[in-house]
Amino acid sequence: MIDLRLVRENPDLVRASQRARGADESLVDALLAADAERRAAVKAADDLRGEQKAASQAVRGASKEERPAVLEKAKALAAAVKEAEEAERTADAALHALHLRIPNVVHPDVPPGGEDDAVTLRTVGEVPTYDFEVKDHLQIGEALGAIDMERGAKVSGARFYFLTGPGALLEFALAQLAVSRAVAAGFTPVVAPALVKPEAMEGTGFLGEHDEEVYRIERDDLYLVGTSEVALAGMHAREVLDLSAGPRRYAGWSSCFRREAGSYGKDTRGIIRVHWFDKVEMFSFCAPDEAEAEHRRLLQWEEEFLQLLELPYRVVDIAAGDLGTSAARKFDIEAWFPSQGTYRELTSTSDCTTFQSRRLAIRSRDADGKPQPVATLNGTLCAIARTIACLLEVHQQADGSVHVPAALRPWLGGHAVLSPGMALAPAQLL
Template identity: 60%
Template sequence: MIDLKLLRSTPDVVRESQRSRGDDPGVVDEVLAADAANRAALQEFETARAEQKLLGKDVAKAQGEEKQALLARTKELSAKVKELQATADAAATRAVELARSLGNIPEPGVPSGGEDDFTVMRHVGTPRDFAAEGVEVQDHLAIGEGLKAIDMERGAKVSGARFYFLTGIGARLELAVLNAAMDLAYRRGFSPTITPTLVRPETMAGTGFLGKHSDEIYFLERDDLYLVGTSEVALAGYHSDEIIDLSDGPLRYAGWSACYRREAGSAGRDTRGIIRVHQFHKVEMFAYAHAEDAAAEHERFLSIEEEMLQALELPYRVIDTAAGDLGSSAARKFDCEAWLPSQERWMEVTSTSNCTTYQARRLNTRERVENGTAPVATINGTIGTTRWLVALLENHQQADGSVHVPEVLRPYLGGLEVLEPVR
């Protein structure tokens, strides 16, 4: 949630934020009106409550008819106080609900526009010239089936479309990627964490995932619980309603979890293989930091993601995502996209977002400051997930159907340097 003080003092900044995101700027005026109604109702309530307290003292001193008259006035005033309190509470609830619908304010320099209006920051590595090598490019599913690493047919039989089995070397390869990611995070000062994959509605809402993309989330109505699409959700809720100590620097966690997404609205997109699926695994970095340190921490997350991609010997590019393609909680998001040889395009494999104080305000996560407490900033970023297998298999494929294993993964695969097809 954005800072209501900022909204009151600079509403035009928030209106422009809404426009840059492709959202309705008129919501800003609705929030301001609800906020004004709340403060007016609260003022009336406080005035009536003060009168009620004074009247109580007068009743104690009065006698006879005067006392009866004061008692009648007290009864009348008590009813009014209750009514005013209810009005103030309703106005406050309305103001908060509307304020929660506003996306975070993009940082200066974030490109305006939608999904296709990103800015390319840099390219790292050069895609292989498979034709020059005499290699006929196969997609990851064909390669995976040759290795007996991916079984889509039985995944669909058991669970339906967009489900799969990783088998044999496929399962080992995913575990290798995730363990390498967790080890890198640990070396960079993150505390390894296995997180819950079911969370309460207040946790899911607090992270900003129940906005316009809520149809992406699986909901267990009987249990009133949500399945997470990222361990960011559980980690954001880890310190909810707490005052945390950042005197020694950011609190950093690396969460490993299964993740679930409905992929609503993606009919016909990436239906082959494991690019866009309903269930996958992921290692997610998450940090709580001073608000003024959030941008620097965000850059640090990006550098760790790039370190992992380079260790996997993948050609990639980094993009600065446009405001209209940011999640509601993100003020800035950098995506890393690996080259996908079979489709000759860039494919997002990881991203990192600076959520500034947006999530912490909603989840009431604070730190002590000179004049009381203040919300902290939260930053998130992925350093290993199932989709990375797509980029690994395709970029490291050989003419005979085998796959080169990057050196960083070999210790997790018993020293294997090449994955051989199963004849």
């Protein structure tokens, strides 16, 4: 959640952020009113508790004649305190509910507009040309024996799939490369749970307006994560972190689940937009004044990874109206998909400032030793299914084979190409 002091001291800034997002700016005034009501309720309860304390002391010093009246007053004050404390709890709950509804304040450099208004910052690599008819990743994957959508749908329904043979091995190779790169950059590898409690989902901003995207296990009151960001953020909830040596960084591996509500008819073919995929996610806790620099570092690591995969891409600065609830700024990397003749999102990285840490009570100590909220940032290093789709398309060859980037070959038995019908010996490849 945003800093309540910021709302009190600079409400126009928060209203402007709401307008930029296309969100309801009247919520800012409602939050200010709820804050005033809560402070009034707290003062009223404190004043009554003070009177009650004085009345209790008066009972002890009262004479026999005075005692009944003093006791009656103390009794009335006790009832009034009880009512005032209930009013305080009600006002606090109302304030909290409104506070949760306001998304993070957008960074001043974020472009205005919506989904179609992202600004391209740079384009890296040349878009490949082919002297043969380009196939999409599903055609290539089926010919390789790498993707089986039909049986995925038979077992689990639409937007599910099997990765088989070279497809499964590509997943393991990408995971190995991503994790090894992250560890070399100083990240601690984490295998994160894919099921989390409601407070972790709410704390990271994935409930509320986004809850239609989330799978919920009602019997156990747990949620399937759409990204390991949720578990990694929640891992340090209600803790005070030592960041004296710099940011604390994790590379989380987990399966991810998304209902894709509202995406009916979009990307129904292949494994670009699916209900389940595996992902390696970078997550960083750092001091708030280091967040912008850390955001750039996460983006740099994402770019380096795609360069190792020999994929042409562009970096875009996402517009305010297309930001998620928690993000103050977000960069996407869109890679080239030949079958579509366009760039599509492959990774993203978001600076969530102190928005998530305030919800989850994650703090570090400042120079004076006082606990303060930390900044949290996330970045996808490799969303594996979509990356496999892009690899197959970009690196396809006329004979149906697929070029293997050099960085992946150590985990694919040294093979420079994957070909239909080729024998892949697991002992050699893993």
